[in-house]
Amino acid sequence: MKTEKRPILIFKEGVKRKKGKEAKKNNIMAACAISDAVKSTLGPKGMDKMMVDSMGDAVVTNDGAEILKEMDVEHPAAKMIIEVAKSQDEECGDGTTTAVMLTGELLKYAGELLDQGIHPTVICSGFKLAEEKAIEVLNKIALPIKEEDIKILKNIAMTSIASKGASGSKELLADVVVDAVTSIAEKTGGKTVVDLDNIQIQKKQGGSIGETNVIKGVIIDKERVHESMPQHIKKVKIALVNAPLEVKKTKADTRIQIRDPTQLQAFLGKEGGMLKKIVDKVKKSGANVLTCQKGIDNLVERLLAKEGIYAVGRVKKDDMEKLTKATGAEIIAILDDLTAIDLGHAGSVEEKKIGDDKMTFITGCENPKAVSLLIRGGTEHVVDELERGVHDALSVVKGALEDGKMTPGGGAVAIAVSMALRDYASSVGGREQMAIEAFANAIEVVPKTLSENAGLDPVDIMLELRNQHKKRKRYTGVDVLNGKVGDMIKNNVVEPLRVSVQEIQAASEAATMILRIDDVIASKTQERTHPASGPSVGMPGSLDGMPPCMGNM
Numbered sequence: 001m002k003t004e005k006r007p008i009l010i011f012k013e014g015v016k017r018k019k020g021k022e023a024k025k026n027n028i029m030a031a032c033a034i035s036d037a038v039k040s041t042l043g044p045k046g047m048d049k050m051m052v053d054s055m056g057d058a059v060v061t062n063d064g065a066e067i068l069k070e071m072d073v074e075h076p077a078a079k080m081i082i083e084v085a086k087s088q089d090e091e092c093g094d095g096t097t098t099a100v101m102l103t104g105e106l107l108k109y110a111g112e113l114l115d116q117g118i119h120p121t122v123i124c125s126g127f128k129l130a131e132e133k134a135i136e137v138l139n140k141i142a143l144p145i146k147e148e149d150i151k152i153l154k155n156i157a158m159t160s161i162a163s164k165g166a167s168g169s170k171e172l173l174a175d176v177v178v179d180a181v182t183s184i185a186e187k188t189g190g191k192t193v194v195d196l197d198n199i200q201i202q203k204k205q206g207g208s209i210g211e212t213n214v215i216k217g218v219i220i221d222k223e224r225v226h227e228s229m230p231q232h233i234k235k236v237k238i239a240l241v242n243a244p245l246e247v248k249k250t251k252a253d254t255r256i257q258i259r260d261p262t263q264l265q266a267f268l269g270k271e272g273g274m275l276k277k278i279v280d281k282v283k284k285s286g287a288n289v290l291t292c293q294k295g296i297d298n299l300v301e302r303l304l305a306k307e308g309i310y311a312v313g314r315v316k317k318d319d320m321e322k323l324t325k326a327t328g329a330e331i332i333a334i335l336d337d338l339t340a341i342d343l344g345h346a347g348s349v350e351e352k353k354i355g356d357d358k359m360t361f362i363t364g365c366e367n368p369k370a371v372s373l374l375i376r377g378g379t380e381h382v383v384d385e386l387e388r389g390v391h392d393a394l395s396v397v398k399g400a401l402e403d404g405k406m407t408p409g410g411g412a413v414a415i416a417v418s419m420a421l422r423d424y425a426s427s428v429g430g431r432e433q434m435a436i437e438a439f440a441n442a443i444e445v446v447p448k449t450l451s452e453n454a455g456l457d458p459v460d461i462m463l464e465l466r467n468q469h470k471k472r473k474r475y476t477g478v479d480v481l482n483g484k485v486g487d488m489i490k491n492n493v494v495e496p497l498r499v500s501v502q503e504i505q506a507a508s509e510a511a512t513m514i515l516r517i518d519d520v521i522a523s524k525t526q527e528r529t530h531p532a533s534g535p536s537v538g539m540p541g542s543l544d545g546m547p548p549c550m551g552n553m
C-alpha cells in the first residue's frame, strides 16, 4: 500500500505566520516607522502634525501622546510601541516622544546586531545592563530641588510647555500650573504628595489665552436653577446634597379620583407641603448655597429662590467631590440628615458668563484641597492644545515636587549616559559589550533629533557636546533657541528626574519585549475597511505580506 506524505496542519486556513528573523525584521521596521513618525515633533523647534480622522475632523498637535492616540495603526509591534507612549504618559505625563523614539532607535541598532549574528538573548541582557547603568548615571547627574523653589518649578513647567503648541504663552501657563500644583500639594510623613485629580480643568473657548487662570475653588459648568435667585452670594455656607429634591413619584400606576375642587386643592397641597419641607430643611441648616447631584423640582427651585438661596442641580459627581475638598462640606445622601455641621465655607459663589455659557464660580475657599484651572483661548483647537500643554506641565511639576530632583534637558543627560555607557561597555566585554554600545548609540537620538529639528547640523553639535562633556561640563546640551550648545541648568532648561528615568526604562523594556518575539501568528479575521482619509502610518515594506487582520492579534 502506498502511503502519501501529507503536511500536518495545526492552524486554520488563512492563518499567516512569520517566523524567526523575518518576524523580528518586520517588527523592527514597524517600530522604526512609528518612531520616525513622531521624531519631527521633538523639542521646542519641532513641527506640528495635523491628524485627520475618518470623519474629516482635524487635530493639530505637537504632542507625541496625542499623535499616537490618533494614529490608527494596524501592525501589532507598532501597537506595542504606542503602549510605550501610553505608559510614559501615565507615569510622568511627559517624555512620550522621547520614549517612543528611543524604543525605535534601540530596535534599529538591535537589528544591526542581529545581522551580525548576535543572539537576541545576548542583546536583551546587554540592554538590561545598559539600562541599569544609565539610571545610575541619571541619579548622579540629578540636582536637588530646594523645597518651595517656585522659580525652578516654573522653569520645569516652561521646559515642558516650550515644546508644545502652547509655547507662546509658556510663562503665563507655567505660573498658573505651579500655583495650582503647590496649592494642592500635601505633606504626609515628610513626603510631598500631589494628587492631580484635585485640580479641576475647565476649558472654555472664546476670550484670550491671557484669561487662563487658577481659581482657589471649584467651577461648575452650570448656571443657577432659577433666574430670581441671587446671582452673587458672599460668606457662603454651602450644602452638598446627593438626593433628588422632589417628591418621589410612585412606580405603580395609581389613579386618584377627585370628585370636587377641594379634594384637588388638598392633593396639590400635600405635595406642595412635602416640597416646602425640603426647602425648610435647607433653610434651617443655615445654607445660602446648595448644590445637588440630582434633580430639583420646579416648586423647590422657586421656594429656594424666595429664600434667597443660590442652587445648582444635576452637578457632576466629580465636581461634588472637588467641592468637598475645596469647601470642607460633607455630601449628604438623605436630606433629613442635613445640619449646620455639614456645610462648607467659601468666600463667594457667583454666576458668571464665560464665552457663551454661564458657569458657577465657588471661590475664596480657605486652604482649599482642590483648585480649578480655567483655560481660555480663541478657538477650540487652541484651547485643546493649551490643555495638552497644561496636562504635561502639571505632571512635570508634580514629579519635580514629589521627587525633589531635576536633570538638565536639551539632550544633556543623553550625552552623559551615552559616554558613560561606552566606558562601561569595555569593562563588560564579550558580546554584551556590543549591545551596551548599541544602547549608547541609540540614546544619542535625543540631542541629534533636537538639533535636526532646530535646523542645526547634528554632526557638529554632537562633536561639540562630546567635547564639553569630556571637560566634565555635564550639563551641556543643545540650546535649540540660540542654535548652539550650552549649559542647560544655566539656560533654565530643566526636567524632573523621573521623566528621563521612565523614558529609558520604558524604551528598554519595550525593545526587549519586541526582540524576544520570534513567531508572529496572525489568525484570519474579517477584513476591515479602511477609511481613505484616516490617519495611518506609512510603513513602506514593513507590512509586506502581513494581512490586514494583523491588528487583531
Ligand SMILES: Nc1ncnc2c1ncn2[C@@H]1O[C@H](COP(=O)(O)OP(=O)(O)O)[C@@H](O)[C@H]1O
Pocket: 041, 042, 043, 044, 046, 062, 063, 064, 065, 094, 095, 096, 097, 098, 099, 159, 160, 162, 163, 164, 408, 409, 410, 411, 446, 450, 478, 479, 480, 481, 493, 495
Ligand atoms: N529650550 C530648550 N532647549 C533645548 N531643549 C529643550 C528646550 N526645551 C525643551 N527641550 C527639550 O525638548 C525635549 C522634549 O520635547 P517634546 O516635544 O516635549 O517631547 P517629549 O514628548 O519627549 O516630552 C526634551 O528633551 C527637552 O529637554
Ligand SMILES: [Mg+2]
Pocket: 094, 095, 096, 160, 163, 392
Ligand atoms: Mg514634552
